[in-house]
Ligand SMILES: Nc1ncnc2c1ncn2[C@@H]1O[C@H](COP(=O)(O)OP(=O)(O)OP(=O)(O)O)[C@@H](O)[C@H]1O
């Protein structure tokens with residue numbers, strides 16, 4: 210019975226040096242994994258901030274008790290008609306309240322009672338008797354429902370009901386945080402791309418070393434009529450598998466690292482369940498809570514990482530081999 | 539010709555001990571191999587082949603002779619596409635191997651069986667896998683590969699050494715392996731460089747008989763040798779080289 214066909218015509222699997230490659234790739238892959246996880250986490254947190262910040266607005270109405278002026282412009286009239294409650298003799302605060310409540314997407318619009326406002330501000334303004342307290346604006350807390358009203362729409366309606374009223378959307382802070390998050394995410398993605406480039410660079414060096422070791426055999430098989438593509442596929446297969454192993458090792462390193470980070474972050478989580486679990490003595494429950502704290506897409510991306518690194522390695526090996534093979538006659 | 543018929547055809551030749559050259563035969567006038575004013579230099583060194591022109595008709599058999607250093611191996615390296623000529627043009631099967639793309643050049647190569655003077659076997663593969671390689675490169679099915687390779691290895695007397703690595707084989711065994719690898723895929727052209735240098739007379743005749751039987755089945759054959767007894771035994775026209783020039787072309 211003849212022996213089974215060799216899958217490894219060039220004897221590439223016999224290079225012992227190449228066995229180091231998965232470990233080197235694993236460290237670069239770990240960096241890629243952490244950077245990707247960072248990018249996803251920043252993304253998820255930014256979305257949470259954005260939602261939380263825009264869900265709560267405050268509207269300040271100067272001179273809340275003054276009578277609301279009759280709407281002057283057609284635009285404003287439309288706004289009032291939408292509110293449905295524009296009435297003569299109304300205070301400015303009431304007019305704004307009515308306008309806000311008429312906007313779809315606004316779940317709740319409640320004035321903060323003047324007494325509570327004064328209590329809150331007492332350290333700065335002094336008590337009820339202080340002159341400063343006389344000029345206090347009326348403050349309305351607005352909670353958005355599931356569908357967020359456009360802030361411009363709110364502004365238009367509020368301005369129409371009581372000129373000079375201000376919608377305080379925490380917008381500046383949210384914008385700054387979102388800008389920060391966007392640049393963090395860009396940096397993390399760049400770092401992940403750089404780590405993958407390092408993987409590819411490691412493969413280039415390993416393939417070159419392998420070619421040098423098999424120069425004679427390559428020339429022989431080329432002489433027998435093997436096409437560049439056929440020879441390059443031997444390298445792609447061999448180094449694709451080594452890269453895949455590197456990716457699996459990277460995953461094995463990245464998962465505990467991310468869980469450890471999540472464990473550290475759990476006590477600061479906004480979900481009460483996570484905070485409770487973080488304090489529990491059951492370490493398994495703590496781990497599970499920590500894992501749940503991370504956005505699920507992190508696990509999906511991490512699961513794809515070994516295959517992605519394997520693919521990058523295979524393609525890099527193929528290109529490196531093809532470039533070298535062009536020297537053969 | 540399908541590879542399966544190789545060993546049987548070869549065996550038939552050995553049984554029939556008739557003279558193989560057919561003087562007076564009219565060759566196909568269209569050269570399957572044509573060299574036109576070929577010169578070769580290695581790197582920046584001196585020219586080692588000068589103005590070589592000849593053509594080998596389809597299905598012909600020629601000896602390539604000349605003293606050591608005359609340029610036989612260099613000429614075979616040109617014909618096996620291992621070197622590119624530094625001047626002149628080559629035509630193989632009607633195509634210019636230096637004017638086609640890389641894949642087409644490799645496809646031409648797969649139609650040329652080469653027995654190298656230094657064998658050029660793959661050291662980490664078994665004897666079986668060395669011989670099977672051209673069939674695998676040709677994309678043959680594994681079942682057909684197994685049958686043909688085993689039969690051919692048996693025919694060259696290596697049935698017992700199928701799983702052996704080339705380094706564990708004697709010089710003569712390696713040479714037989716190299717010949718088996720050159721012929722296994724049924725090439726259109728076979729060029730052999732001293733293919734019997736390490737064989738005893740009986741083996742030399744037997745292996746040359748294999749090559750000549752392929753020629754009789756239509757393969758074009760060029761064999762370089764110093765062995766005048768073998769040339770006598772298998773008379774055929776001769777290309778004689780001296781100092782890198784073609785000095786005689788009889789037949
Ligand atoms: N790779 C090479 N680089 C430079 N010069 C070479 C090379 N190979 C051969 N030569 C030179 O080319 C000339 C012809 O050599 P070649 O090997 O073709 O001769 P040959 O007829 O095959 O000799 P032999 O019968 O000893 O095998 C010689 O002068 C040799 O030194």
Ligand SMILES: [Mg+2]
Pocket residue numbers: 610611612655731
């Ligand atoms: Mg020679």
